[in-house]
Amino acid sequence: MRKIKAAEIGAEAIGKSFGSFAALTDISLTIGRGEFVTLLGPSGSGKTTFLMILAGFEAATTGRLTLDGHDLTNTPAEARAFGMVFQGYALFPHMTVEQNIAFPLKVQGRTDSDIKRRVGEMVEMVGLGGHSHKRPSGLSGGQQQRVALARALVYDPPVLLLDEPFSALDKNLRGQMQDEVKRLHRELGTTFVFVTHDQSEALALSSRVAIFDKGTLQQIAPPKEVYERPANRFVAEFLGDINILNISDVSVTPDGAQASFEGQSLRIAGMPGTPSRVLAVRPEYMSLCLTRPDTGNAIAATLRDLTYLGAETQLSLASAGQVPLVLSVPTAALPTGLTIGASVWAAWPPDRGIFL
Amino acid sequence: MPTLPRSALLIAPLIGFTVLTYLVPFLGILRWSVTLPEPGLGQYQTALSDPLVLSVFLRTLRICAVVTLTAVSAAYMITLLWVRGSPAQRLAVELCILIPFWISVLTRAFGWLALLSNKGILNTWMQSLGILSEPLTMVRNEFGVVVGMVHFLIPFAAFPLASAMRAVDERALLAARGMGAGRARVFGQIFVPMTASGILGAALVVFVFALGFFVTPAILGGGRSVMAAELIYLRIFQSPDWGLGAAVSVILMLAVGAMLALLMRRVRPGRPQ
Numbered sequence: 001m002r003k004i005k006a007a008e009i010g011a012e013a014i015g016k017s018f019g020s021f022a023a024l025t026d027i028s029l030t031i032g033r034g035e036f037v038t039l040l041g042p043s044g045s046g047k048t049t050f051l052m053i054l055a056g057f058e059a060a061t062t063g064r065l066t067l068d069g070h071d072l073t074n075t076p077a078e079a080r081a082f083g084m085v086f087q088g089y090a091l092f093p094h095m096t097v098e099q100n101i102a103f104p105l106k107v108q109g110r111t112d113s114d115i116k117r118r119v120g121e122m123v124e125m126v127g128l129g130g131h132s133h134k135r136p137s138g139l140s141g142g143q144q145q146r147v148a149l150a151r152a153l154v155y156d157p158p159v160l161l162l163d164e165p166f167s168a169l170d171k172n173l174r175g176q177m178q179d180e181v182k183r184l185h186r187e188l189g190t191t192f193v194f195v196t197h198d199q200s201e202a203l204a205l206s207s208r209v210a211i212f213d214k215g216t217l218q219q220i221a222p223p224k225e226v227y228e229r230p231a232n233r234f235v236a237e238f239l240g241d242i243n244i245l246n247i248s249d250v251s252v253t254p255d256g257a258q259a260s261f262e263g264q265s266l267r268i269a270g271m272p273g274t275p276s277r278v279l280a281v282r283p284e285y286m287s288l289c290l291t292r293p294d295t296g297n298a299i300a301a302t303l304r305d306l307t308y309l310g311a312e313t314q315l316s317l318a319s320a321g322q323v324p325l326v327l328s329v330p331t332a333a334l335p336t337g338l339t340i341g342a343s344v345w346a347a348w349p350p351d352r353g354i355f356l
Numbered sequence: 357m358p359t360l361p362r363s364a365l366l367i368a369p370l371i372g373f374t375v376l377t378y379l380v381p382f383l384g385i386l387r388w389s390v391t392l393p394e395p396g397l398g399q400y401q402t403a404l405s406d407p408l409v410l411s412v413f414l415r416t417l418r419i420c421a422v423v424t425l426t427a428v429s430a431a432y433m434i435t436l437l438w439v440r441g442s443p444a445q446r447l448a449v450e451l452c453i454l455i456p457f458w459i460s461v462l463t464r465a466f467g468w469l470a471l472l473s474n475k476g477i478l479n480t481w482m483q484s485l486g487i488l489s490e491p492l493t494m495v496r497n498e499f500g501v502v503v504g505m506v507h508f509l510i511p512f513a514a515f516p517l518a519s520a521m522r523a524v525d526e527r528a529l530l531a532a533r534g535m536g537a538g539r540a541r542v543f544g545q546i547f548v549p550m551t552a553s554g555i556l557g558a559a560l561v562v563f564v565f566a567l568g569f570f571v572t573p574a575i576l577g578g579g580r581s582v583m584a585a586e587l588i589y590l591r592i593f594q595s596p597d598w599g600l601g602a603a604v605s606v607i608l609m610l611a612v613g614a615m616l617a618l619l620m621r622r623v624r625p626g627r628p629q
């Protein structure tokens with residue numbers, strides 16, 4: 001498989017205003033060669049705007065862009081020639097699949113035989129053999145998606161930008177396309193910047209996830225880190241359910257910290273973040289006990305609801321002080337004879353609590 | 357959807373009106389063409405072999421082709437500004453398209469006459485500036501006819517073009533730019549082909565209209581650049597040769613009908629985006 005000379009992109013204090021509205025504020029990040037970075041955030045958080053600035057379709061109001069260390073801020077889009085997959089595909093409707101994929105090569109003035117060979121390779125790679133003479137209107141959504149991918153990849157762009165490329169696909173096709181994108185990234189080694197507002201997609205695909213909120217960058221880190229060590233409460237809550245405990249009497253100890261919650265003394269190990277008054281624990285790290293466990297942290301609570309989800313069962317609890325707790329417990333590990341209203345304990349290991 | 361008889365009832369007055377004012381007279385014309393001065397297809401034979409009539413047909417086709425090409429190209433540029441220009445440009449184009457649209461074809465033809473004739477504004481002005489020593493003949497010839505017709509027909513081309521241009525997906529243009537294509541290539545290889553259905557529709561509309569033009573060629577052609585419609589008029593009202601006039605009418609009608617059928621075929625299956 002051919003390898004592409006991937007590029008490193010840098011953004012320094014990028015800001016973008018539309019009139020008086022600040023769509024992006026002070027975004028600084030570096031995306032390394034061959035990295036797969038996902039931009040994740042709620043609707044309107046500025047993901048598309050940032051991607052458009054990277055591609056050169058929008059000019060940043062403030063800040064600087066670099067490509068492999070060279071200034072890129074004022075380079076027009078056609079000179080950057082990053083591959084781009086738009087939401088909704090943006091295929092050329094008057095061209096066949098083959099002609100669509102050949103277009104960027106024609107722009108580069110490649111020879112006909114070269115174009116023919118490369119287009120053939122690409123068509124095979126995205127599994128569209130047999131469809132190459134169809135127009136986009138004759139293709140299914142997933143097939144159009146593949147054409148868009150092939151068209152963006154065929155000319156070996158140093159960077160590939162993808163804006164919610166799978167949002168229109170059903171779950172199965174989505175999973176299939178995710179695998180495909182992952183494989184393409186592995187094989188080609190291009191730098192990928194992928195926009196989504198689906199958190200599981202972001203965690204599954206990327207080497208690092210950049211989380212946006214209201215035009216600011218909240219955290220950029222590998223998936224495991226953003227999930228397990230969120231930089232702040234927004235990130236923690238955006239990436240799935242999390243239990244938030246307002247703790248008191250926080251004190252630092254040699255191996256971590258100590259605190260109390262509703263009269264229970266808690267231990268926090270491994271120092272996840274700077275000690276604060278907010279402790280967060282993911283539902284899957286909490287377990288349900290009928291009696292107080294001998295080790296680890298535990299809070300007395302009442303069972304409020306129980307939702308069977310197959311392999312997992314989701315439990316809703318309320319602490320003595322009526323703080324809601326969510327637990328995600330393997331169904332196989334669930335104690336028998338649980339009834340709603342039962343007095344139980346929510347327990348978790350000291351190294352699974354996070355300061356926010 | 358209303359049932360057929362009911363909807364037929366609702367548009368019955370319109371159908372009745374059309375039958376009375378168009379179909380009945382047209383059937384009369386059809387009869388004339390095969391009965392005057394004597395029964396038979398002799399007038400069609402004359403119409404298709406008489407060098408004079410043939411030359412009018414040829415001129416009509418030539419003028420219509422030139423007018424279509426010019427009007428559609430001009431309308432394309434204008435519509436581009438209308439659809440994709442700045443707000444000021446849009447307003448300017450709207451005024452330039454709509455104001456002439458409301459002025460009668462007769463008034464506009466005389467306007468062009470005043471502007472282009474030998475003693476007209478343009479010639480006088482250029483002569484007084486010393487650009488020209490002799491007046492330039494711009495009316496009473498095909499040039500004048502083409503100018504007048506193009507001006508009249510641009511708005512009719514602009515509307516189908518505008519709807520095609522509005523349907524173009526902006527992201528496809530961005531995508532092409534993002535792949536390194538310059539402005540000229542994006543325009544020529546992406547934008548224009550994506551508006552092809554509008555260009556075809558505009559061309560057909562303009563051509564069909566142009567075929568039956570009467571007032572503009574009569575005034576700006578000054579009797580020298582006679583087109584088919586004027587020939588019919590002359591045959592019926594001036595030289596009493598009703599049979600030939602009728603045969604020419606039927607031929608023109610068939611040509612327009614064929615073009616319209618083509619237009620319908622293009623439009624009905626829904627534009628490919």
Ligand SMILES: Nc1ncnc2c1ncn2[C@@H]1O[C@H](COP(=O)(O)OP(=O)(O)OP(=O)(O)O)[C@@H](O)[C@H]1O
Binds near residue numbers: 043044
């Ligand atoms: N051309 C524009 N003019 C004015 N405001 C704009 C423009 N483009 C974007 N915005 C605003 O900037 C903000 C960020 O928009 P953006 O499209 O980047 O969001 P997003 O994160 O991509 O959201 P989504 O997930 O819904 O696609 C939004 O509040 C939007 O209204």
Ligand SMILES: [Mg+2]
Binds near residue numbers: 047048049
């Ligand atoms: Mg977006």
